[in-house]
Amino acid sequence: MEAIKLDEGKMPVETKDGKIILIDQRKLPHAIEYFDATELEKMCFAIVDMVVRGAPSIGVAAALAMSAHLRDLALAGDRQPTLADLDAVKAKLDATRPTAVNLKWATGEVHAHAKKLIKEGIGKETFAEKIFQFAQDMLQDHLARNKKLSEFGQSIVPESARVITHCNAGSLATCGWGTALGVIKSAHLKGLNPRVFVDETRPRNQGSKLTMWELMQDGIPATLICDNMAGYLMNKNEVDLVITGADRIAANGDSANKIGTYSLAVLAHHHDVPFYIAAPLSTFDPEIATGSQIPIEFRNTDEVLQIEGQSVSLQGAEALNPAFDVTPNHLIKGIITEQGILRPPYTQSIKEALDRNSGERN
Amino acid sequence: MEAIKLDEGKMPVETKDGKIILIDQRKLPHAIEYFDATELEKMCFAIVDMVVRGAPSIGVAAALAMSAHLRDLALAGDRQPTLADLDAVKAKLDATRPTAVNLKWATGEVHAHAKKLIKEGIGKETFAEKIFQFAQDMLQDHLARNKKLSEFGQSIVPESARVITHCNAGSLATCGWGTALGVIKSAHLKGLNPRVFVDETRPRNQGSKLTMWELMQDGIPATLICDNMAGYLMNKNEVDLVITGADRIAANGDSANKIGTYSLAVLAHHHDVPFYIAAPLSTFDPEIATGSQIPIEFRNTDEVLQIEGQSVSLQGAEALNPAFDVTPNHLIKGIITEQGILRPPYTQSIKEALDRNSGERN
Numbered sequence: 001m002e003a004i005k006l007d008e009g010k011m012p013v014e015t016k017d018g019k020i021i022l023i024d025q026r027k028l029p030h031a032i033e034y035f036d037a038t039e040l041e042k043m044c045f046a047i048v049d050m051v052v053r054g055a056p057s058i059g060v061a062a063a064l065a066m067s068a069h070l071r072d073l074a075l076a077g078d079r080q081p082t083l084a085d086l087d088a089v090k091a092k093l094d095a096t097r098p099t100a101v102n103l104k105w106a107t108g109e110v111h112a113h114a115k116k117l118i119k120e121g122i123g124k125e126t127f128a129e130k131i132f133q134f135a136q137d138m139l140q141d142h143l144a145r146n147k148k149l150s151e152f153g154q155s156i157v158p159e160s161a162r163v164i165t166h167c168n169a170g171s172l173a174t175c176g177w178g179t180a181l182g183v184i185k186s187a188h189l190k191g192l193n194p195r196v197f198v199d200e201t202r203p204r205n206q207g208s209k210l211t212m213w214e215l216m217q218d219g220i221p222a223t224l225i226c227d228n229m230a231g232y233l234m235n236k237n238e239v240d241l242v243i244t245g246a247d248r249i250a251a252n253g254d255s256a257n258k259i260g261t262y263s264l265a266v267l268a269h270h271h272d273v274p275f276y277i278a279a280p281l282s283t284f285d286p287e288i289a290t291g292s293q294i295p296i297e298f299r300n301t302d303e304v305l306q307i308e309g310q311s312v313s314l315q316g317a318e319a320l321n322p323a324f325d326v327t328p329n330h331l332i333k334g335i336i337t338e339q340g341i342l343r344p345p346y347t348q349s350i351k352e353a354l355d356r357n358s359g360e361r362n
Numbered sequence: 363m364e365a366i367k368l369d370e371g372k373m374p375v376e377t378k379d380g381k382i383i384l385i386d387q388r389k390l391p392h393a394i395e396y397f398d399a400t401e402l403e404k405m406c407f408a409i410v411d412m413v414v415r416g417a418p419s420i421g422v423a424a425a426l427a428m429s430a431h432l433r434d435l436a437l438a439g440d441r442q443p444t445l446a447d448l449d450a451v452k453a454k455l456d457a458t459r460p461t462a463v464n465l466k467w468a469t470g471e472v473h474a475h476a477k478k479l480i481k482e483g484i485g486k487e488t489f490a491e492k493i494f495q496f497a498q499d500m501l502q503d504h505l506a507r508n509k510k511l512s513e514f515g516q517s518i519v520p521e522s523a524r525v526i527t528h529c530n531a532g533s534l535a536t537c538g539w540g541t542a543l544g545v546i547k548s549a550h551l552k553g554l555n556p557r558v559f560v561d562e563t564r565p566r567n568q569g570s571k572l573t574m575w576e577l578m579q580d581g582i583p584a585t586l587i588c589d590n591m592a593g594y595l596m597n598k599n600e601v602d603l604v605i606t607g608a609d610r611i612a613a614n615g616d617s618a619n620k621i622g623t624y625s626l627a628v629l630a631h632h633h634d635v636p637f638y639i640a641a642p643l644s645t646f647d648p649e650i651a652t653g654s655q656i657p658i659e660f661r662n663t664d665e666v667l668q669i670e671g672q673s674v675s676l677q678g679a680e681a682l683n684p685a686f687d688v689t690p691n692h693l694i695k696g697i698i699t700e701q702g703i704l705r706p707p708y709t710q711s712i713k714e715a716l717d718r719n720s721g722e723r724n
Contacts, residue, residue: 208674228564228590228625270632307674310670314574314575317570317584
């Protein structure tokens with residue numbers, strides 16, 4: 001597979017001389033700093049503290065961390081890792097963040113491949129090389145899938161579309177081209193002149209910090225808004241389309257994404273503005289029937305009580321900080337994937353897409 | 363009329379020895395500082411920069427500033443102010459903020475009373491005393507109306523109600539008891555155990571800073587949320603009621619209020635949660651037929667691009683900052699006023715309430 005060229009300084013997860021290097025997304029857009037997450041403990045911290053974030057990026061980062069850990073175990077010891085080793089490292093990484101499924105999917109892929117390599121009875125050096133290469137290939141595969149997904153997305157972007165997006169589903173979140181932002185970026189490169197309203201996305205402000213940064217780098221017209229302004233704009237007929245990413249999609253199409261996505265979907269529904277999700281198939285969790293079974297992560301309430309480290313409320317104030325919400329399938333006009341745009345009834349279209357995908361990979 | 367006792371340190375506008383003293387609401391909740399706005403220029407700055415904010419508080423503050431200015435004109439000169447003087451000072455104050463109508467209503471009241479006093483041909487010392495007393499009486503009248511409105515509001519607050527409110531419609535905004543928060547405060551004092559989810563209300567965070575402060579001072583259980591979490595909570599059946607204030611209400615009930623109120627009203631409608639406005643009759647603008655005629659103030663985009671003075675996006679990033687939006691009458695279950703709870707059809711109920719009010723005052 002041909003590697004996709006990425007803009008300088010926009011690659012959230014990279015490997016260099018066997019190390020795993022992350023862009024520290026906590027520091028953007030004010031500084032581009034790198035974070036060495038080769039050690040398992042460092043990667044766990046990086047995921048929890050959101051040095052790396054975005055469901056697909058987390059997945060790839062975790063796959064690399066798991067494979068690097070297995071590689072180093074193999075090279076340091078006198079034998080290949082055991083199944084117990086595989087289970088332990090997977091469990092440790094999976095526990096870092098509960099909502100996005102790409103994490104568990106990615107560690108599951110590494111787990112399965114490592115198990116296969118162990119069965120083959122290859123030497124520990126070969127094992128070490130092959131398992132790390134496998135995760136690096138996953139990264140490249142992700143990039144290709146994002147681009148394919150973005151191409152499929154073009155059919156739903158009208159010329160000069162005014163699009164609202166929430167959080168960051170761009171290069172930083174997805175290890176490459178982007179999903180929601182990938183669709184917009186491809187439309188821009190095609191000369192369709194999209195223009196984006198960017199929800200700031202409280203409490204972590206991934207919209208104002210990351211999405212604005214990516215769009216401005218790509219020269220795509222972007223206007224920052226507070227999350228509570230989306231309804232105002234829709235009511236003024238200033239929005240043609242809403243596209244967001246997703247962190248986990250149930251078998252029936254119910255989609256978990258950054259907190260605020262559900263409110264945006266309800267507003268879009270009320271104003272008859274089409275609401276789309278863009279996500280690779282690794283975001284789907286066919287083992288979960290509906291969105292009610294998706295675990296929602298509650299993060300530290302300091303994220304709400306403080307902004308940029310400064311208190312905006314009172315000592316001892318109570319706050320709530322659900323990091324995600326679930327948008328029910330009936331509010332979603334379509335789900336843009338690398339197997340085309342899935343339409344309702346989702347239980348059927350999702351199953352078909354996953355079957356096709358699995359057929360192509362086998 | 364008996365003066366209503368207010369909690370220490372919570373009076374946003376006060377007079378002392380002929381001076382007009384404001385709590386500097388920009389500094390809350392971290393510091394209680396006072397701002398002398400006796401001079402007209404100082405008051406204009408205070409309103410524009412939101413030292414004093416909240417439609418009813420702005421109205422009372424402007425009435426006091428106008429009367430103090432006319433008083434000082436009279437005392438400094440050798441004659442009573444002229445009609446041209448009245449027009450000039452009213453125009454200057456009215457130009458400070460365009461959306462809230464209480465400002466124009468209040469300066470109109472002072473204008474009419476000053477005109478009447480001038481016609482009576484009283485001496486300039488008597489004029490000076492009477493015109494300032496008139497504005498001080500308006501302040502007391504406001505307090506009484508807030509309490510009355512809050513009493514009427516009790517009929518729509520169920521026991522142990524979980525209420526969402528947006529922005530600040532408490533003592534600070536309304537020169538006394540509060541409108542939306544007044545209803546909640548009265549319910550709390552009656553032992554109805556309301557519990558409040560407070561929208562932080564970006565970009566100025568009046569929710570996290572002012573509403574949380576007031577509720578915590580009053581011992582009312584309060585939980586701070588980001589504006590984009592309201593839909594999540596409604597979807598979980600954790601909200602029984604939404605109450606907000608208003609900055610201007612058209613003859614048909616369409617209501618302008620802090621940006622985000624409209625989105626909240628749409629969400630409430632979608633989840634069948636009753637959405638109420640609480641506002642004194644001075645907030646109504648019967649000369650405006652529908653909400654589309656209400657001018658929306660656009661404030662400096664730095665309020666969106668920066669949080670607490672720190673940049674959260676990029677140099678040169680574009681942003682949008684409408685300070686208000688308009689909620690159409692069909693999304694409003696009722697408007698709580700000092701003349702009872704107005705119900706649809708609003709064109710009729712609003713006219714009747716304004717007529718009753720005007721009858722009582724004459």
